[in-house]
Amino acid sequence: MCGLAGVAGLPLDLARPAAERMQAALRHRGPDAEGLAVLEGRAGSPPVVLAHTRLSIVDLSPTGQQPMSADPEDPQAPWIVFNGEAYEAPELRGSLARLGRRCRGTSDTEALVQGYRAWGARLYERVRGMFAWALADPALGRIFLARDRLGIKPLYTYRPAGGGLLFASEVRALLAAGPDLVPARFEPRALESFLAQGAVVSERALIAGVELVPAGAELLFDWEGRPLERRQVWSLPDASRPPRTTDRREAARLVGQTLRGALDQHLRADVPVGLFLSGGIDSATLATLTSEGGRRPTTLSIGFDQPEWDETETAAEIARQLGTNHLSRRLTGEEVRDSFDQVLSAADQPTVDGFNTWFVSREAKRAGLKVVLSGVGGDELFAGYDSFRDVPRARRLRRLLGPVGSQALGRLGRLGRGRYARAGVKLEQLGRRSPSLLELYLLRRELWLPEDRASLFPPGGAQGPPEEVLAPLRNLEHSPPLGAISRLELSLYLRHMLLRDADAFSMAHGLELRVPLLDHELVELVLPLPDRLKARRRGDPPKPLLVAAAGPRLPKVACGPKRGFSFPWEAWLRGPLAERFREACAARSLWQSLGFDEERVYDLGRRFRAGDPKVSGSAALSLIVLTDYARRHQVTG
Numbered sequence: 001m002c003g004l005a006g007v008a009g010l011p012l013d014l015a016r017p018a019a020e021r022m023q024a025a026l027r028h029r030g031p032d033a034e035g036l037a038v039l040e041g042r043a044g045s046p047p048v049v050l051a052h053t054r055l056s057i058v059d060l061s062p063t064g065q066q067p068m069s070a071d072p073e074d075p076q077a078p079w080i081v082f083n084g085e086a087y088e089a090p091e092l093r094g095s096l097a098r099l100g101r102r103c104r105g106t107s108d109t110e111a112l113v114q115g116y117r118a119w120g121a122r123l124y125e126r127v128r129g130m131f132a133w134a135l136a137d138p139a140l141g142r143i144f145l146a147r148d149r150l151g152i153k154p155l156y157t158y159r160p161a162g163g164g165l166l167f168a169s170e171v172r173a174l175l176a177a178g179p180d181l182v183p184a185r186f187e188p189r190a191l192e193s194f195l196a197q198g199a200v201v202s203e204r205a206l207i208a209g210v211e212l213v214p215a216g217a218e219l220l221f222d223w224e225g226r227p228l229e230r231r232q233v234w235s236l237p238d239a240s241r242p243p244r245t246t247d248r249r250e251a252a253r254l255v256g257q258t259l260r261g262a263l264d265q266h267l268r269a270d271v272p273v274g275l276f277l278s279g280g281i282d283s284a285t286l287a288t289l290t291s292e293g294g295r296r297p298t299t300l301s302i303g304f305d306q307p308e309w310d311e312t313e314t315a316a317e318i319a320r321q322l323g324t325n326h327l328s329r330r331l332t333g334e335e336v337r338d339s340f341d342q343v344l345s346a347a348d349q350p351t352v353d354g355f356n357t358w359f360v361s362r363e364a365k366r367a368g369l370k371v372v373l374s375g376v377g378g379d380e381l382f383a384g385y386d387s388f389r390d391v392p393r394a395r396r397l398r399r400l401l402g403p404v405g406s407q408a409l410g411r412l413g414r415l416g417r418g419r420y421a422r423a424g425v426k427l428e429q430l431g432r433r434s435p436s437l438l439e440l441y442l443l444r445r446e447l448w449l450p451e452d453r454a455s456l457f458p459p460g461g462a463q464g465p466p467e468e469v470l471a472p473l474r475n476l477e478h479s480p481p482l483g484a485i486s487r488l489e490l491s492l493y494l495r496h497m498l499l500r501d502a503d504a505f506s507m508a509h510g511l512e513l514r515v516p517l518l519d520h521e522l523v524e525l526v527l528p529l530p531d532r533l534k535a536r537r538r539g540d541p542p543k544p545l546l547v548a549a550a551g552p553r554l555p556k557v558a559c560g561p562k563r564g565f566s567f568p569w570e571a572w573l574r575g576p577l578a579e580r581f582r583e584a585c586a587a588r589s590l591w592q593s594l595g596f597d598e599e600r601v602y603d604l605g606r607r608f609r610a611g612d613p614k615v616s617g618s619a620a621l622s623l624i625v626l627t628d629y630a631r632r633h634q635v636t637g
Helices: 012-025 089-098 108-126 171-176 188-197 248-266 281-290 312-322 333-338 340-346 355-366 387-413 418-430 437-444 450-456 467-476 481-507 520-526 544-550 569-574 578-585 588-593 598-609 617-633
Strands: 002-008 033-039 048-054 079-086 129-137 142-147 156-158 165-168 217-222 227-232 273-276 298-304 325-331 371-373 512-514
Touching: 002 012, 002 079, 002 129, 012 033, 012 048, 012 165, 012 171, 048 079, 048 129, 079 108, 089 108, 108 129, 108 142, 156 171, 165 171, 188 450, 188 481, 188 617, 248 281, 248 520, 248 544, 273 281, 273 355, 281 312, 281 544, 298 312, 298 355, 312 325, 325 333, 325 355, 333 340, 340 355, 340 481, 340 617, 355 481, 387 418, 387 437, 387 481, 418 437, 437 467, 437 481, 450 598, 467 481, 481 512, 569 578, 569 598, 569 617, 578 598, 578 617, 588 598, 588 617, 598 617
Parallel strands: 273 298, 273 371, 298 325, 371 512
Antiparallel strands: 002 048, 002 165, 033 048, 079 129, 129 142, 142 217, 156 165, 217 227
8 A cells, every 4th residue: 555646737847846846745654665757748739747755565575666667668557556456466476477578576566567457357357456647658648547436535626727647546635736836715605515424425525626536437538637538347236136046044154255265365465464354344354254264363452441332352362362463442532632733734635533443543553554344344244333234214204204204303303312312412413304215324424514514614505515416326216225325325424434544554654454344346246235134133143144244153242242443532532632623613714714714613612611412522623623724725615
């Protein structure tokens, strides 16, 4: 895993310094090596400049260095910069050898650039893995940008006002190109989506003009950086795709077989590979299957010094039963608070989640690991979240009660007190919302309520995530509910928050995080399966299909109630971080410059300190996150 950047369509005296600045901003992603290449195009065209920072995982020798040419002796040969892992690289090299094309080394990067020579744009369909790449082909005068099917690895683009193209693994790298090329201004719609969901749920980044290459897509540009074509290579299978089986036992067998195959590939590396182990089913399943055949993987867990948020004892018991080499660390609240600024600086875009990934990644790096497996994706695929229960229930209730009953819901919600206060707020909102699955799903994960968003940030208009993100999901209304919720979770929360945070916070420590449960062949198998194969029946453990696939070696302790690793933001923001929160709310000139109503920001901060349940701890945290991001990157409205 690495960092990549590039510039096209600009004079070399502008392009090369910009690429060097972007490269410097990506060094945390690739601390092992770096390279830069200037590629001449056709006469009269500016060169394309490619930059790379390397985290050496496969083929640690110089033959894995990037930027990489398919043939250094041929000025017309294609070049590549690549971030991620192509897990089937050995199989790709075998196919290339049969075509008479041999690789000098064993890196997956070389297999990709030689594969492009052999198969052209059809290369994408042969790759199984997580990836973002830029392929520059001087012979064709074309640049190909691609991103993996599930959106695990990021890749952003920006087109300067005067023409040309910049691309990079992180938004901060594009900003590092300089304000003359990439002005640091907030994009109002992206900012509104952050206020609505706690992350930028959009292919538009928070910085105006910066766009995310869509998951599962390949973008084609000419040598000057002008867009030519967008090709959507892969999308989540829709509800019309027939399942491979309707039998529960056969489904478990197929899931186990596919997951074992994915795991074998995800364990390929020339450096040690560890595993994040919580007390839950997803990571315990990975540990169970990884430890088959006498293997003794290294597992790592972190906990918290408050029992209600700590799962280290459960994780240790899972590790003991499976015989893994287990490392455990329990963090104190003081440690977390003392690292607060470091975590904020690691966020490539503002988020109210993912802090736990930063801490567990730091511990993995301290333990000498460069690669870890994570159970991200299991809840989305195997119906593990409460949303799989709550959203269909809310829809049934909303439809049953109708307009009159909805008013009663509002009155009932206002009665909530104490630990039920936040639930009462959502219950009150339920009576005001459309009974559509999508709208009720968004409500469940809503950070700031619409009326508060509208008063906080009038330019946003309280619209929530942009329609271009939501439109493809509106056809789920009549789909089986578990499958529909899976697609919502994968398309929204996972793609725009979990994966983005996992990438940024793990790479802040130069750590590669792999997610076997998001192997696209596993996703293609599980998503079309009937709801009844994934639903929890009486006497079943949570995520029964995944538990059955893991087999009898899965420790039963992993099937208990899951608590997760969360932070007590409400207590901290009224306690040790109270001054930091007050300072953020009182930054009136900053809020005004961003287009916020500074008086409303201050008033909402007062309401939080007074215990108003409409202002959650995560919502209050978002105000600190935004002020820090705006100041750190000198962003204006």
